Amino acid sequence: MSNKTVDVLVIGSGIAGLMTAHILADHLNVMIITKSNVMTSNSSCAQGGMAAALSPQDGWQLHLADTLKAGQDHHNPGHVEMLVKRAPAIVEILVNLGVSFDKNEDGSLTLGMEGAHQHRRIVHVNGDKTGQAFTNALIETVKNRVTIKDYTMVSRLVTNEGRVIGVETEDEIIYANATVLATGGMGQLYSHTSNVEEATGDGFALAYRAGAQLTDMEFIQFHPTLLMKDDQTYGLISEAVRGEGAKLIDEHGIRIMDHHQSKELAPRDIVSREIHRVLARGQNVYLDCSMIENFHERFPSLGERCERLNIDVSKSPLQVVPGAHFVSGGIETNSVGQTTLPGLYAVGEVACTGVHGANRLASNSLLEGLVFAEQVATHILANKRELHLIRLTKSDEVPYENSKLPSKKEIQKKMTASVGIERELKSLLHMKKWLHTLLPAINISPKDDRETLERKNMILVACLITEAAIQRTESRGGHYRSDFLERDDQNWLGQYITFSEKTGVAIVDKGKEQFVAIESL
Structure with a gap:
């Protein structure tokens, strides 16, 4: 088995891993390992956008309050404050990286509305292709500055005297001064999910086996509206669609969220449970989008899927089902992404920073990945250490079948x-x-x-x-x-x-x- 050595090893190619690599690339030797190709991640599929308090009527304090309310007071408040205060600057950073946010006729950013937000504060790119735009911009800036090892799965973290010193793959051991887990979520543990096929919870398992601490694993957010046809799911329908007036109805056309104060824009856990209960009664649930003007222009990704499935949204409501979407818990980290294991960082959905509490506020996930990527990269740069290679001794294998x-x-x-x-x-x-x-x-x-x-x-x-x-x-x-x-x-x-x-x-x-x-x- 061959060996390699790098300064920083990033496992995963979503926005959190890519942003970490981008900030470090001019200073250190960085390698990205990804299980499929660098273009494939939950981040690249993100449709809803990113939250940032940008309007004169809004402010970070209101964004903070909405986050705490949605997550039911189970947060690290200091981390949440850092998150929401940093959001407007993150938008500017993305603009400088070439991200073209949707704008109004007067040149101001178009701000969308999503569930549990007091104000319109969701920035988008090309309607519902935000995550794709973010990842494309970051890939473009890192592709010639870091080593990318794709179609590679990490089997275990390599440790020495309690410190993570690299990873083992199917064909080599790669040593690193710092190892950053940015592997995303675990939606594939469920029958219906918005996650990519690669999201099988690998990062959580790697960290646990190495001895890191995990927390809040019970808090799994189910997205209320995955597009369904003929018992197959075809990705999520962004909450922004409901933000523009789409209504959830049962087979008889009765609005199922009519009794709730916030209607379809109630927190995701509430909407998901309501749909689940209708399904449990043997009825299907649909999303009526017929009232949305210029539907295909406003939601091109969803519009393309509907066309492929021969669905005319102006005439037919979209059948929906809830699916596993995001885990609010994960590998426990501090404000700079350090785990309980020296040498190991975690960022993005695989990490538990405490900013989501028991239920993530819509469109805070892309923001979290970018803000904490900054924190991780800054800490790594400020704490460079010389790598001392060691001879590894493998433990005896336990028999298995x-x-x-x-x-x-x-x-x-x-x-x-x-x-x-x-x-x-x-x-x-x-x-x-x-x-x-x-x-x-x-x-x-x-x-x-x-x-x-x-x-x-x-x-x-x-x-x-x-x-x-x-x-x-x-x-x-x-x-x-x-x-x-x-x-x-x-x-x-x-x-x-x-x-x-x-x-x-x-x-x-x-x-x-x-x-x-x-x-x-």
């Missing part, structure tokens, strides 16, 4: 049924029992191909999500327990469920740790 591994579809089906939009103890315990029978089969081996690695990672991450969902006996944000219907501030406000391979699961309350006795994963 890949024949015991379930298929991806079986994992997805069980997660959707038991640890999905609505959860309750009986099904969660049943899921936990099934998962724990699989744990002996998920040890990583050099013989594992990509498909096997992905399934092992999916099982491990499913264990973390399921255990967190069992432990949190309340409903808050993206975590909804039908047997604990209410938010319980008396027992759960300010409490965080954390995981690490060394300590198992812990409930952390304002610096005090109370360990819950469960099986070690």
Whole structure:
């Protein structure tokens, strides 16, 4: 197995990883490793836009308040303040990178409206192709300044005396002074998702196996509106479509959100649950877009999909289904992206910075990726250290049988049924029992191909999500327990469920740790 050495290794090619690489590229030797090609990521699929308080009527304080309200007071407030204050400057940085935001006739930026925002503050590019524009601009600026190793999957993080010193892939070990996980989310653990095929939770599994701490894994946001036809999903329908007046209706044309004060622009967890309940009654749910003028000009990506599917939006409502979209938790980091393992940083959706709380405010994810990429890169530049190469000793492999591994579809089906939009103890315990029978089969081996690695990672991450969902006996944000219907501030406000391979699961309350006795994963 060959060895390479770089200054900084970035795992993932979404905007968080690309921005980190862009800032570092003029100063350090940077390599990007990505599981598919550099153009493929959840970021490139992002449609809704990016939030920034830019209008005279708006301000960072209002953006802060909306973020805290949507996430139900489960945040790191200092990190949220940094996020929303930095947003207008991030817009300027993107403009300087060549991003052409949509503008009004007077030359001002067009600001869209999305759920749980008090004001119009969502900037877009070409309607619903914002993420693609961001990633294209960043790829253009880094492609000749960093090494890009695509179609490569990382099997494990390499550590020495508690410090991450690089990664192992299928054909080599790559050493690095700093390793940055920017691997995105884990939507593929569910039957319906807005995420790309590569989003199988690999970054969470890599960090956990190396000994890093994870937190808030129970808080999974389900996007209310994935486009559905003939039992297949075809990507998400941006919340901006509802922001422009589209209405959710059942098979009889009855508006299903009519009873809610914010109608279709209620927080995503509320809208998703309402759709889920209609579906559970055996009815389909549709999004009526017929009132939106110039639909194809305003939402070209969705318009193109509708044309391919022979759907005339002016005559036919769009069938929708909720799907796994974003995990608010992840690898625990501080304000500069450091994890609990020296040498390892995390940024973007794989990280838990505390800015999303229990439920991410719409269009804060692209912003988070860019703001914290700045933080990570700045910290790395200020803390360069000499790399000391070591001779690695491999631990003995634990016997395993890949024949015991379930298929991806079986994992997805069980997660959707038991640890999905609505959860309750009986099904969660049943899921936990099934998962724990699989744990002996998920040890990583050099013989594992990509498909096997992905399934092992999916099982491990499913264990973390399921255990967190069992432990949190309340409903808050993206975590909804039908047997604990209410938010319980008396027992759960300010409490965080954390995981690490060394300590198992812990409930952390304002610096005090109370360990819950469960099986070690």
